[in-house]
Amino acid sequence: MGNFVLSKLLDHGHDIRSLNLPRSAAPLHCMGVSAGYEQRRNEVYSWDGMQRGTAPFLVIQHTTLGEGRLDYAGTKHRLTPGKTMLVTMPHAHRYWLERGGEWEYFWLLLNGREALRLAREILDNAGPVLEPTTTQIDRLAAACLDLLQMPEPSPGLASTAAYAAMTSLHDTAFGSRPAPERTLPAGIARAVSHIEANISAPLPVERLAGIAEMSRAHFVRSFGAALGKAPSDYVLEKRLERVERLLLATEMPVAAIAEASGFADGNYMAKVLRRHRKMAPLEFRAAGRRASL
Secondary structure, eight states, X not given: OOOHHHHHHHHHOSEEEEOXXXXXXXXXXXXXXXXXXXXXXXXXXXXXXXXXXXXXXXXXXXEEEEOEEEEETTEEEEEOTTOEEEEEESOSEEEEOOTTOEEEEEEEEEESHHHHHHHHHHHHHHOSEEOOOHHHHHHHHHHHHHHHHOSSXXXXXXXXXXXXXXXXXXXXXXXXXXXXXXXXXHHHHXXXXXXXXXXXXXXXXXXXXXXXXXXXXXXXXXXXXHXXXXXXXXXXXXXXXXXXXXXXXXXXXXXXXXXXXXXSXXXXXXXXXXXXXXXXXXXXXXXXXXXXX
């Protein structure tokens, strides 16, 4: 079975469209912002993921002809026909056309908290380059064509197309496989439960090792083997997740969020957030809310 919808997109021809949607009183969190079908040939074409502003968004780009290149956090990829690139911004990556080369592709630019959450899950599982099936490519092409041809754009329609694209990539990355069951050793499970229930409190490794009924060294080794990261890194990840949720979902001041997330004070929390997310707390809050408009 061929790519019926992809053929319709190719017949539509090269095109780019940005949607200028009104601000919604009830924002949707997976939104199509723009889309295009383009051809680049023997020209300068290069995008740096750290040079596209601070507001978070993502790009889906599917190669139909020729070849592009992607450097994703130091790992090189060749974007040949049939491959789909997924990248979020801001992030340390660059994609480009080699000198003298040719690259034809269609793309979608999406924003919103849910779109970015799904993108992170897909990237963590499958990386930035996917190889969708014929049916999944058609679903991506249909979402792109919908955004390009939408006669009366609305937030609901733009969100429908965005979700269609993200769910297609979700199926590419995860298919119908159930989530693997992860059974943690009893001591590690007790420590993880304690972390999640007491994220606003001090969580020294010695205390966690005691809860796990292990020596400190044995606990650190066992925790790393079970969860793929050191206990301190896991705690920091959970603290930052709470910070992000509270910044986006509440009007709590920075100092109160720091206290609720286990940081010594607002200044230290801001320093950690800037190091890991490249934004200060109020910048992160503003960028996240702009992305949901």
